Amino acid sequence: MRQGCDTSFVLRKGAWTAEEDTLLKKCIEKFGEGKWHLVPHRAGLSRCRKSCRLRWLNYLRPNIKRGDFDEDEVDLMLRLHKLLGNRWSLIAGRIPGRTANDVKNYWNTHLRSRVKQQKDQLKAGEPSQQTMGTIVKPQPRTISKNLNLYRDIIAHDNTNFIRPSDDGNGTNNTPSIAPVLVSPPTMFNDKINEKQVDNEVEWSFGGLLEEGVEAEDGQNSLFDFPIDNFMWDLLDSSHL
DNA sequence: AAAACCTCCAACCGCCAAGCG
DNA sequence: TCGCTTGGCGGTTGGAGGTTT
Numbered sequence: 001m002r003q004g005c006d007t008s009f010v011l012r013k014g015a016w017t018a019e020e021d022t023l024l025k026k027c028i029e030k031f032g033e034g035k036w037h038l039v040p041h042r043a044g045l046s047r048c049r050k051s052c053r054l055r056w057l058n059y060l061r062p063n064i065k066r067g068d069f070d071e072d073e074v075d076l077m078l079r080l081h082k083l084l085g086n087r088w089s090l091i092a093g094r095i096p097g098r099t100a101n102d103v104k105n106y107w108n109t110h111l112r113s114r115v116k117q118q119k120d121q122l123k124a125g126e127p128s129q130q131t132m133g134t135i136v137k138p139q140p141r142t143i144s145k146n147l148n149l150y151r152d153i154i155a156h157d158n159t160n161f162i163r164p165s166d167d168g169n170g171t172n173n174t175p176s177i178a179p180v181l182v183s184p185p186t187m188f189n190d191k192i193n194e195k196q197v198d199n200e201v202e203w204s205f206g207g208l209l210e211e212g213v214e215a216e217d218g219q220n221s222l223f224d225f226p227i228d229n230f231m232w233d234l235l236d237s238s239h240l
Numbered sequence: 241a242a243a244a245c246c247t248c249c250a251a252c253c254g255c256c257a258a259g260c261g
Numbered sequence: 262t263c264g265c266t267t268g269g270c271g272g273t274t275g276g277a278g279g280t281t282t
Contacts, residue, residue: 014275015250037267053268054251089270104271105249 012046016055020045024052025060058101065097069106077103078111 012020027043033056036049045052058064069077073095080091088100088107095103 013252015277034268049267050253050269051251057269058250086271100270101250108272109248 010046011048011051013051016059020047021055021060024055028056028060054101058099061099063097064099069098069110073098074106074111077107078115081107081111081115 016024023043023045024039027039027045031038031042036053039045039049039052040047043052047055076095077091080094084090086104086107088104092098092100092103
């Protein structure tokens with residue numbers, strides 16, 4: 001079985017040149033993403049499929065946000081990591097414009113030591129700010145599919161985020177926070193039980209606890225996650 | 241000025257799961 | 262059911278650039 005890159009002929013490794021980037025970009029623009037095994041041949045590149053895919057996903061793809069993470073992004077990353085552990089692709093899927101590699105690198109270089117320090121403090125009996133978040137109790141929620149808030153959900157890879165919708169009169173129908181997470185139905189997309197009744201759709205949470213998935217800090221709680229507060233506030237403020 | 245050390249991030253590696261014949 | 266291919270993921274590494282001595 002061939003698992004890694006095919007080494008039966010000479011493949012280029014290391015840093016990508018501008019010329020290679022151009023070739024890859026043109027290829028993806030022409031044929032679309034996917035079928036990565038065909039990409040090196042189509043693009044005329046001496047790179048393996050994985051290398052092409054990674055280069056596209058981490059660097060060439062449109063809408064990739066570069067530069068420092070801002071405070072909100074870091075905060076969100078910390079919360080998501082607390083919940084999901086090292087599932088970088090899931091975390092990145094919740095931070096628009098950031099790739100899993102970006103998130104992983106940022107975590108490893110900036111946050112890992114910080115979090116470790118906080119844990120040590122916690123063990124020593126000093127409550128850190130990070131652990132003072134409000135525990136959100138699980139509540140079944142019913143959200144109308146007619147809700148304007150969901151009207152403009154756009155797909156961004158695995159990320160669903162919304163942008164302000166326009167009613168045609170130039171009026172913004174959504175709260176003035178955009179792009180914004182609409183994570184309740186999507187964040188744990190395989191863990192959410194969705195029940196549709198007429199135009200209402202009811203989500204209930206459940207999978208994580210039963211399946212024994214633990215937050216990295218060992219707290220087996222899906223709801224120790226203040227971002228939900230924010231999301232529910234957002235939904236409540238949209239005149240349900 | 242230059243050597244040593246450190247930081248950061250792009251890229252690679254190996255593994256796993258899904259899909260398919 | 263089995264074996265192979267492919268896509269995708271997280272962990273790790275190499276090296277460029279920056280900082281310190």
